[in-house]
Amino acid sequence: MASLGGCTHPIRLDGHRTEHHLDRDTGEIGRVLHHLDSAELPAGHLLVRCNNRRTTRCPACVETYRRDTFQLITAGLRGGKGTPEEVATHPRVFATFTAPSLGPVHNRPSCPSPRSPSTRNAAPSTSTPSSGSTARKAATPRRQPGPPPSC
Template sequence: MDQRAAATAAGLDPATLHDVLRVAAAPDFDRWRDQVHRTGGCSDPVHLTGWTLAKDRTSGDTLRRYSTEAEPGGRLRVACGNRRASRCPSCAHTYSGDTYHLIRAGLAGDESKDIPATVRDHPRVFATLTAPSFGPVHNRPDRGACRCGARHPENDPVLGTALDPESYDYAGAVLFNNHAGQLWQRFTNRLRRELAARAGLTQRELKDVLRVSYGKVAEFQKRGAIHFHAVIRLDGADGPGTVPPSWATVQLLDDAIRAAAVHTYTTITVPAAGDQPLRRFQWGRQLDIRPVKAFGDGSDITEQAVAAYVAKYATKAAETTGSLDR
């Protein structure tokens, strides 16, 4: 069988088959295959070139020297680490798995991470804080049609775009995304104050008996606006290994979160600049808070479900915009 026929049988063009055979016949093929294996099947590995030198500080003797000159092609291949499945399914899968186990440990405990299983008894909620409205957009309501009158398919590129581009506040949406991290910080600061107020304590006194622990992930909605999903847990003063006060209940945490989210302190002011007016940003009206339970009956949100949700959102990111991939 000639090379063209072999290429056809393998589903490859002759040029690709020629490259495959050339690489496989190279004397450094085993090292090249080891590098590829270590990237975990990365779709777009980073190719590094250079050298490192480690010397003893006292004697000046060379302890270790490494150069990529000895590597196949003179390059060292490492995984790209991109968390977006549209760019690299392998690295996104790894990131998602790591996130799942990290969140799961924070909810159910993990001795290898010094988190005891008793954290299951601590007050825990899964909260979602959304962006405010910047104008109506094309969507897919559970019932009925979009406000434009159409029933959009799931991957319709028009989803999330403005119904009226002339009146939609694009600048406001961009500025909100840019300041969303600061808004989250103000929210967490206010949350501690709300917890202290409900316990009849000062903030300094609260630190002596309670610690607020959380893990969050940002998600871009189809309209391009950021919202946050967060696991929030109440611990004793010394962290997950200590029991929170008896007054620290799920209901108290729920009330404190709702109060902190709408408080005037939880506001970001962006000064006027050029033709853009002064803006004040707060969270959107949609606020979802659900208790996290070790086990559920189908309607409850469980530790496993929360960990899976956060892991999914961690890699989902801007891919929720469908056609956008930059």
């Protein structure tokens, strides 16, 4: 449980894993080095951290992610952890790029459509009963396909 580091929503893994010795010269699989079966664990499952980056979901995993990100950014700016020290002399630019606009984001017609709220809430038209015993609604005209109406 200590390996979870305070994770509040650990992922439960079920199954088994077997590690064998591999002879690199011949490619033969040899003796069993380690065998893990989740049923033999105290919880009956192998519990691993959720690694969620949302604070509302798991504050412990968020903190680990925050610290890891800080170390990566710092190494990229100053060097260290496998990054050469001379990167500290390089110019630092934090550039953000936005794709060119292809027009309006939302389709907002300039004139009311046949399905606008004022038309939808209108009272349905009915006709008088025909020769049959049931009343029928008058057929509502359907909009014909074609170019949109001009306003």
